[in-house]
Amino acid sequence: MDTMEGKMNTQKADPKPEENKVSSVKIKVLFFARARDLTSLTEMPLEVPSGSSAHDCLNDLVARFPGLEEIRECMVLALNEEYTTESTIVKEQDELAIIPPISGG
Numbered sequence: 001m002d003t004m005e006g007k008m009n010t011q012k013a014d015p016k017p018e019e020n021k022v023s024s025v026k027i028k029v030l031f032f033a034r035a036r037d038l039t040s041l042t043e044m045p046l047e048v049p050s051g052s053s054a055h056d057c058l059n060d061l062v063a064r065f066p067g068l069e070e071i072r073e074c075m076v077l078a079l080n081e082e083y084t085t086e087s088t089i090v091k092e093q094d095e096l097a098i099i100p101p102i103s104g105g
Contacts, residue, residue, distance in 0.1 A: 024048060025049075025050055025052070025090060025092045025094075026047050027045070027046050027047075027057070028093075028094075029061065029097075029098065030096070030097040032100065032102075035099070038065060051089060052089070054077050054086045054087070054096060057096055058072065058077075068098075071100040071101075075100045076099040076101075077096065078099060079094055
């Protein structure tokens with residue numbers, strides 16, 4: 001019986017470390033044009049909770065760089081080089097690009 005109890009205790013303890021491993025994801029954020037000007041960065045790593053959307057990432061970025069609020073309503077997002085929406089869930093090692101409107105002549 002001692003052996004069976006030992007197995008039960010081990011099984012209960014093992015899932016916790018695995019849960020901690022997937023509790024966050026690391027992505028790379030790229031800043032273009034005005035977004036680059038407002039942040040003074042071309043790219044940065046960002047760690048967000050697992051299951052976060054692009055919208056959640058933007059909220060985090062605006063909190064860090066309040067100037068981004070200026071372009072938030074008119075920017076376009078790309079995830080892994082494809083246009084996306086704010087509802088898209090980001091995954092480990094994704095690349096999120098912040099693309100503000102660009103004018104020229």
